[in-house]
Amino acid sequence: MKKNIKVNVAGMLFNIDEDAYEQLENYLNRLERHFSRTNGSKEIIEDIERGIADMMSNRVNATKTTINLDDIQEIIKAMGEPGEIDDEEETTYTHSSAGRTSAARRLYRDSDMKVIAGVCSGISKYLNVDVAWIRILFVVLLFISGTGLLIYLVLWIAVPEAITTAQKLEMQGEPINIDNIERKIKEEVNNLGDQINKIKKEHFTKKKSETHAPRNNQPSVLVSMISALVKVILVFFGLFFGILALIIIGFTIPAFVTAGGSLFFILGDLVYFSIPEILRSITVNNSEYHLVFLPLIAIIFIPLISLILGSLGYLFGFRTEAKGINKALGILWLVAVIFSAVSFFQIKNHFEHNTSVKSQVDLNLNDSTKTLHLRISPSVTNLPDLDDDYATIYDEFDGDFMVIKTDSIYYAAPTFHSYFTNDSTFRIEIIKKSHGEKPSIASKNIRNIEYEIVTKDSLVYLPPLFSYPSQDRFRNQQVEIRLFVPKNKSIIIEENPELTSQLYKEIERELGYSIP
Amino acid sequence: MNIEKTAAQMRKGVLELCILSILEQKEAYASDMISTMKDAELIIVEGTLYPLLTRLKNEGLLDYRWQESTSGPPRKYYTLTQLGKNTVEELKISWNDLVSSINKIIEKSI
Numbered sequence: 025m026k027k028n029i030k031v032n033v034a035g036m037l038f039n040i041d042e043d044a045y046e047q048l049e050n051y052l053n054r055l056e057r058h059f060s061r062t063n064g065s066k067e068i069i070e071d072i073e074r075g076i077a078d079m080m081s082n083r084v085n086a087t088k089t090t091i092n093l094d095d096i097q098e099i100i101k102a103m104g105e106p107g108e109i110d111d112e113e114e115t116t117y118t119h120s121s122a123g124r125t126s127a128a129r130r131l132y133r134d135s136d137m138k139v140i141a142g143v144c145s146g147i148s149k150y151l152n153v154d155v156a157w158i159r160i161l162f163v164v165l166l167f168i169s170g171t172g173l174l175i176y177l178v179l180w181i182a183v184p185e186a187i188t189t190a191q192k193l194e195m196q197g198e199p200i201n202i203d204n205i206e207r208k209i210k211e212e213v214n215n216l217g218d219q220i221n222k223i224k225k226e227h228f229t230k231k232k233s234e235t236h237a238p239r240n241n242q243p244s245v246l247v248s249m250i251s252a253l254v255k256v257i258l259v260f261f262g263l264f265f266g267i268l269a270l271i272i273i274g275f276t277i278p279a280f281v282t283a284g285g286s287l288f289f290i291l292g293d294l295v296y297f298s299i300p301e302i303l304r305s306i307t308v309n310n311s312e313y314h315l316v317f318l319p320l321i322a323i324i325f326i327p328l329i330s331l332i333l334g335s336l337g338y339l340f341g342f343r344t345e346a347k348g349i350n351k352a353l354g355i356l357w358l359v360a361v362i363f364s365a366v367s368f369f370q371i372k373n374h375f376e377h378n379t380s381v382k383s384q385v386d387l388n389l390n391d392s393t394k395t396l397h398l399r400i401s402p403s404v405t406n407l408p409d410l411d412d413d414y415a416t417i418y419d420e421f422d423g424d425f426m427v428i429k430t431d432s433i434y435y436a437a438p439t440f441h442s443y444f445t446n447d448s449t450f451r452i453e454i455i456k457k458s459h460g461e462k463p464s465i466a467s468k469n470i471r472n473i474e475y476e477i478v479t480k481d482s483l484v485y486l487p488p489l490f491s492y493p494s495q496d497r498f499r500n501q502q503v504e505i506r507l508f509v510p511k512n513k514s515i516i517i518e519e520n521p522e523l524t525s526q527l528y529k530e531i532e533r534e535l536g537y538s539i540p
Numbered sequence: 541m542n543i544e545k546t547a548a549q550m551r552k553g554v555l556e557l558c559i560l561s562i563l564e565q566k567e568a569y570a571s572d573m574i575s576t577m578k579d580a581e582l583i584i585v586e587g588t589l590y591p592l593l594t595r596l597k598n599e600g601l602l603d604y605r606w607q608e609s610t611s612g613p614p615r616k617y618y619t620l621t622q623l624g625k626n627t628v629e630e631l632k633i634s635w636n637d638l639v640s641s642i643n644k645i646i647e648k649s650i
Contacts, residue, residue: 034613055587064594071590074613075570081612104585 028090034070034077039089044096048076051100058106076103132186132195133179143179146186149195171274181349182333266335269328276324287427287498290413295420301429305498306371316367322360326353375459375499379466385452385477385484393482396450396509399518400532401485402525404478407435415526427498428489435489437531438475438503440538444511451508452477452484459499469496475503483518488531507539515539551584555592557635558582560601560620560628569607569615593618601627 027042040048055072059065079099080091129150137145137155144162148155165172186195278291279299287301300317307313330353389396408430418426418437428435445451456473460466475490490503509515517536523529562568562576570589577584593616596602601624604616620628 036613059591062591064591064598067594068590071570071594071616072587074615075586075590078571078609078612078615102586104587106587108585109587109591 033080034074036077036081038077038080038084038091040091040096041093044091044093047093047096047100051096054106055109058109072103079103130191130194131183132191133183134195135185135187140176141180142185143176143183146183146195147179171277174273174277175270178329178332262335265331269331269335273325273328273332276328280321287429288417288421290416295417302498305427305429305434305494306374308374308497312367312370315363316371319360319363319367322356323364326357326360329353374461374497376461377463377466378457378459379463379470380455380457381467381470382453382455385454385479387450387452387479387484389449389482391448393450394513395482396507396513396515397483397518398507398515398535399483399485399520400488400523400528400535401478401520402488402523402528404485405474405476405487405489405491407487407489407491407528410525410527412526415530418527418530429494432494433491434494434498434501435491436501436503437488437534438490438505440505440507440535442507442509442515442539444540445508447508447510449510450513450515453506453508455504455506456490457500457502457504466499469499469501472496473501473503477505486535488528509540551582554635555584555588556596557628557631559589559592559596560624560631563602563618563620564625564628567617567619569617571615596624600624 029040029042029045031038031040031045031048033048052069052073056065056069059068062068076099079102080095083091083095083099131150132146133142134145134149135142139145139159144158145155147153148158151158162172162176165175184191275294279296281298281300287298287305289296289298299320303313303316303320307316330350333349387396410428414426414428426436454475454477456470456475458466458469458473460469469492473490473492475487477487478485486505490501492501507515517532517539520528520532523532558577559573562573568576570586570593573589574584574586593602597604597618600621602618603621604618606614607617608614
């Protein structure tokens, strides 16, 4: 059984076989694409559709009610392929003052001069710049965290190759200058009505419609003014979002690069999350890692790339030929969203239980000690010397969420709080906290947190960082140090002159802030 | 030399004159024009007419009116404007001049 569709062509309803419908739709799309840059394209296409409807109505009668594939093929043959129609038109138009826009230069990939795919040579033809400069630019961009590669791939996919002679001529058509741009804008304004009407296009839709009377083809002045405004705004938005997306991609890519050390790193003036490192620190194995990482890439980059494709396509006048690309990207994106939702719950599960353990530091002080001296000392637990960048990261995050990775150990900074009490002696509490899938795992994570305070008379040595093995993963392990100070006594931070690392100096300062 | 291509190019050049001449005799819509041309054994695809008609109309040579059809969608019946009438007269003169010149050349070469 063949599927049968009701279709509205130029205000007339026809029964049409599904395969015939597809062919017709395809043909009309080709026409529309073909005439998209011709003056009065809307009228031409409407006329052609009316002609098609006329031919279709000649092919149905009381006994034969359905348009089949043969009918459509014959109709298309009689109407002519866009190329045939165009050839005729081109000759007649060359000597007319109306002029076609095909003389305008358009961006193509130049496969005659290609090294990889002809992107650079195409751009050089478009901008009339020696190809060497473009290639140098791409190589330079390549070293800025691979941006060049990404741009190249995007252009490779989006920009069509110049195959026919016409395309090769268009590739080196009129140079881009102010006059041309002005003319292009004028043409766009002229074509406005088309654009707006396309949106509410009814002459070729699947839905039923009774419009039999010819519509008024001239949009009113007001409508065209409004649509002009809308159009201009859309162009600017397109440009704006295209550039914005490019910038976002440029700035986002580093986050997807492993920095080797910390879960955070600095590039330029920005603090980056290293997404691979963070995901490694959260996920338990490779498959879970990829289940989060790959969908994340898709979710972030697919919309950005589509945005760039869209605005590049508009601004440089090339058409993204494969409509399927957008569809495929859309589906891929949805799949990625579903995967992300699944993995989100899986990861949330790792943080299900929260446990904390409190311990007292044995100070061995008598009541006569008036002052407690605190000193930040990395040597107590053999902490490594760390890069100054970590100090900046520590500042940015207020010290709360910085995890440093060296070999198979994670380091993070403890928090300090102090309280006045009515007791007669100083007291120090260490509170270790962790999350875990099960209470037993959370407890194990706590046991693995290493933080040791050493006391010598009234001098207390505090390590600036605590540590835990990376195999425990990041489960929001925290160490809080509580200093209890008797009311009439005081605490003094002794600056440690041996601190070489900027980060440890920051933590020393942080400790100072916590003392009243 | 591609004979077919050259012949097609010859045809293209005179399509405007054909359209204008058909309309000089009586008003017509696209399908009429195609069958008139077919009767005269001038074969073109129908799609070719529409961009031409639109352009001639925009240049002020043609005008059209809508007419309901019993079987199909409403049709655009084209007529010549005064400018169109003047143009077709001039074009006919040019055409006849051209034909006689070309024939002279061809006959000489035989």
